[in-house]
């Protein structure tokens with residue numbers, strides 16, 4: 547029985563360990579050089595010694611349960627091709643930052659919160675000297691804390707939703723280690739007298755060739771701007787994060803059913819496709835503890851362990867309560883569309899403005915494919931990873947109904963960028979050479 551786990555974050559690591567303990571032969575493929583995923587970035591983790599770890603290796607395509615992998619640095623022209631045949635696959639590909647567009651978001655000096663944190667945690671580099679952190683979700687706090695640790699002055703932290711929303715879910719934080727973690731961040735921010743404001747956001751960034759300032763404003767509950775509250779702050783960097791978008795290209799490629807934008811799984815982590823399991827942030831955003839618990843459950847099921855891991859199952863139930871509260875307390879609201887001007891870029895790679903998107907909709911584009919073809923939004927280097935969700939939301943708001951194929955922005959037959967030369971010359975190594 548061979549289980550291939552894709553993704554070496556908390557979910558994938560736990561899945562690989564559980565599957566190997568259940569007696570399966572396990573290969574763990576991760577595109578980073580070190581295991582640990584986003585949560586443990588900068589603190590490499592280790593899998594059970596019986597797990598075969600393919601580091602710096604990316605699954606870029608599959609046929610049935612046969613996975614195509616390239617090993618080597620992402621930007622290298624000399625990556626080695628491999629094929630892996632699996633009896634079961636666990637998808638633990640995680641998530642990436644979600645960012646909503648606003649005027650000036652394409653200026654140098656505007657970073658995703660995750661990128662700023664990765665630089666701080668991984669390289670000890672601060673993205674600027676005077677930084678404002680804006681968006682929604684508890685992730686803004688560790689980002690601000692990381693920036694302080696590497697010497698940045700964090701001018702303000704702006705949360706677009708109201709903090710009071712958590713009061714409606716008192717049980718959600720019980721027994722969740724996040725509570726202690728949040729208290730630690732709050733202490734650091736308090737010590738540095740960093741204001742943390744609710745119902746406020748950066749609604750525009752300014753500068754000629756890089757950010758020199760931002761406009762911040764108070765927001766109504768729907769995120770529309772409260773009149774008369776705009777103020778300008780001088781900064782040299784902005785970090786924005788509006789939650790996370792699951793990395794769904796492999797799951798969508800496999801044909802896994804999605805619910806609410808995430809991979810639908812049953813109580814064992816099984817997806818709608820036989821032999822394909824999913825765990826971690828691809829199935830919902832709930833933090834590293836939940837991801838690890840889901841990984842343990844899915845890994846055991848994929849390896850057909852005789853007994854389900856009861857402690858992990860309990861942790862999944864607890865973590866899901868936290869995840870539901872998180873989603874309810876930190877939604878992304880429609881009033882943000884009012885921050886945009888006709889010349890705001892909505893797709894940065896192809897430089898598509900809101901005006902261009904409206905022109906495509908006026909021509910009758912009403913589904914993802916037609917919107918892409920008519921406006922070029924989502925056809926650039928990121929292939930809709932950054933802009934796809936926002937374009938679908940903007941189009942739906944303007945048309946007055948959801949797009950029939952909104953998930954199509956996740957459809958990428960080549961799951962990661964590949965050189966044409968790699969595609970053309972693919973003499974595949976026999977598996978024994980791995």
Ligand SMILES: Cc1cc2nc3c(=O)[nH]c(=O)nc-3n(C[C@H](O)[C@H](O)[C@H](O)COP(=O)(O)OP(=O)(O)OC[C@H]3O[C@@H](n4cnc5c(N)ncnc54)[C@H](O)[C@@H]3O)c2cc1C
Pocket residue numbers: 552553554555556557558575576577578582583584585586603604605606638639640641642643659660661663664685688790793796825826827828832833834835837961962
């Ligand atoms: C940028 C960023 C920073 C974060 N920082 C924090 C933090 O400081 N604190 C916190 O509590 N939470 C943080 N989070 C949330 C965090 O992602 C989760 O709580 C946790 O790491 C989720 O675990 P996971 O295993 O589901 O995914 P991840 O940890 O994201 O791991 C997924 C792994 O899959 C790999 N992968 C994806 N696609 C492929 C492929 N095709 N082939 C091979 N490998 C692939 C990725 O390289 C990655 O290593 C962060 C999230 C992001 C996006």
